[in-house]
Amino acid sequence: MSDQIESVEDFSARAKAWLEAGGLPARKTSADPREARPQGDSEHETDGLALWQRQRELQKMLFAGGFAGLCFPKEYGGQGLSRAHQAAFDDLSVNYEMPLLLNVPSLAICSAMLLDMGTEEQKQKYVRGAISGELILCQFLSEPSGGSDLAGLLTRAQRDGDTYIINGQKTWSTNAFAADFATCLVRTDWDAPKHRGLSMIIVPVHDAATHMNRVQMVNGSMEFCEEFFTDLVVPAENLVGTENDGWTVGQRQLFYERQAVGGGSAYTSGRAPDRGSRTGLTIEEVARKVGKDKDPATRELVGWAHAQDTVNHQLIKRITVGMTSGEYPAMASSMMRLAHAEIPQQKMDMMFDIAGDQAVTSLPEGDGFLKSIGVSYLMRQGASLGGGSSEMSRNMISERVLMMPREYAADRDVPFKDVRRGR
Numbered sequence: 001m002s003d004q005i006e007s008v009e010d011f012s013a014r015a016k017a018w019l020e021a022g023g024l025p026a027r028k029t030s031a032d033p034r035e036a037r038p039q040g041d042s043e044h045e046t047d048g049l050a051l052w053q054r055q056r057e058l059q060k061m062l063f064a065g066g067f068a069g070l071c072f073p074k075e076y077g078g079q080g081l082s083r084a085h086q087a088a089f090d091d092l093s094v095n096y097e098m099p100l101l102l103n104v105p106s107l108a109i110c111s112a113m114l115l116d117m118g119t120e121e122q123k124q125k126y127v128r129g130a131i132s133g134e135l136i137l138c139q140f141l142s143e144p145s146g147g148s149d150l151a152g153l154l155t156r157a158q159r160d161g162d163t164y165i166i167n168g169q170k171t172w173s174t175n176a177f178a179a180d181f182a183t184c185l186v187r188t189d190w191d192a193p194k195h196r197g198l199s200m201i202i203v204p205v206h207d208a209a210t211h212m213n214r215v216q217m218v219n220g221s222m223e224f225c226e227e228f229f230t231d232l233v234v235p236a237e238n239l240v241g242t243e244n245d246g247w248t249v250g251q252r253q254l255f256y257e258r259q260a261v262g263g264g265s266a267y268t269s270g271r272a273p274d275r276g277s278r279t280g281l282t283i284e285e286v287a288r289k290v291g292k293d294k295d296p297a298t299r300e301l302v303g304w305a306h307a308q309d310t311v312n313h314q315l316i317k318r319i320t321v322g323m324t325s326g327e328y329p330a331m332a333s334s335m336m337r338l339a340h341a342e343i344p345q346q347k348m349d350m351m352f353d354i355a356g357d358q359a360v361t362s363l364p365e366g367d368g369f370l371k372s373i374g375v376s377y378l379m380r381q382g383a384s385l386g387g388g389s390s391e392m393s394r395n396m397i398s399e400r401v402l403m404m405p406r407e408y409a410a411d412r413d414v415p416f417k418d419v420r421r422g423r
């Protein structure tokens, strides 16, 4: 076969035939939208290991069919195709079961970062492993001392021959319980200023030296984890990039995180039928369900929500093109990240308003359809924290895109061991 990239039309015909021939199981449809909801998009659904086993199986099916990692290079298990091929596949696969939970962070954040920054061996093991469904990656970045000031992290790694010994604590690690390895940012030099003494190391998630707790969220979900490392020994070959240059590696990872969370990643595959709203419901479905679809004020809200979605899709396209052409700096991904927090939050508020008291009461006939809006409402704020907070996104837009003066930092250029920290 020649190296010429298959046309999107030929690819689509091939993908359609494969899907129709049973390449992937058809997505369950149901009168109750919660059952037809994409996996992992609502409360409690991501908590069970059986679901994660299913995600691995689906990824293996994609891989066996030649449809995994479409935009990843072929040498690491991908297909070397373009965003246009991926977009076509997203449309075609919308009614099939897809391993959507593996998109973020395993593929679109951790694997994408390793593709840029990892050694050949790391790419063969972890990127190929994630694409083929053999392993799942997660992120160990945030610590109890604060996620916004990531460079102020306290988990330490000490070099000991050809190993690192890691001690400390990470928190808010999404779905770490289901993962195999994590990209873990640690401090390796306490004499250097905070950004210059960090290293990124790939660590096993399940190890006798790591104690993991599941953390319950306000909606009851247990997807968050926290990890305590006591003399965790990791081979030195797991270092990504160079020692003490972990900030560069971390920045790359955060770039991919903003892109993924903002909806502009080339490395996610598949999409939810409702384009990923937290409830799994569209705003017009809610309006119809409560009999307000003829109400002029409600119709205005529905129209507004659609306009915002259109603006958001255009924003993602515009920024992606701008970053690819060099017109925008990489930090412009913060704009998508911000929009992806603000717009769904506003839509969530509208759904909650439209659903009214039915969003917080359990109906006698057991219709949880509207109640799921109330539960999701409790989680609305998560969108402005995960992947970096909205305030930090605004800081980045002002300082790194608009080049306004940088925020004062008392610890800049101070050896980290001398930086004053809270108790």
Ligand SMILES: Cc1cc2nc3c(=O)[nH]c(=O)nc-3n(C[C@H](O)[C@H](O)[C@H](O)COP(=O)(O)OP(=O)(O)OC[C@H]3O[C@@H](n4cnc5c(N)ncnc54)[C@H](O)[C@@H]3O)c2cc1C
Binding pocket: 105, 138, 139, 140, 141, 142, 143, 144, 145, 146, 147, 148, 149, 171, 172, 173, 174, 382, 383, 385, 386, 387, 388, 389, 390, 391, 392, 395, 407
């Ligand atoms: C859904 C979700 C998934 C997540 N998944 C992961 C994961 O997989 N791995 C991981 O490591 N972490 C994860 N996180 C953690 C996330 O990265 C942090 O919550 C985030 O970086 C904010 O850190 P923090 O919660 O410690 O808040 P803090 O940093 O303590 O901030 C508290 C508040 O102060 C504001 N603030 C702080 N500094 C400034 C400043 N300089 N200027 C203006 N405002 C400021 C913040 O915006 C925020 O509102 C996840 C979080 C969520 C909600």
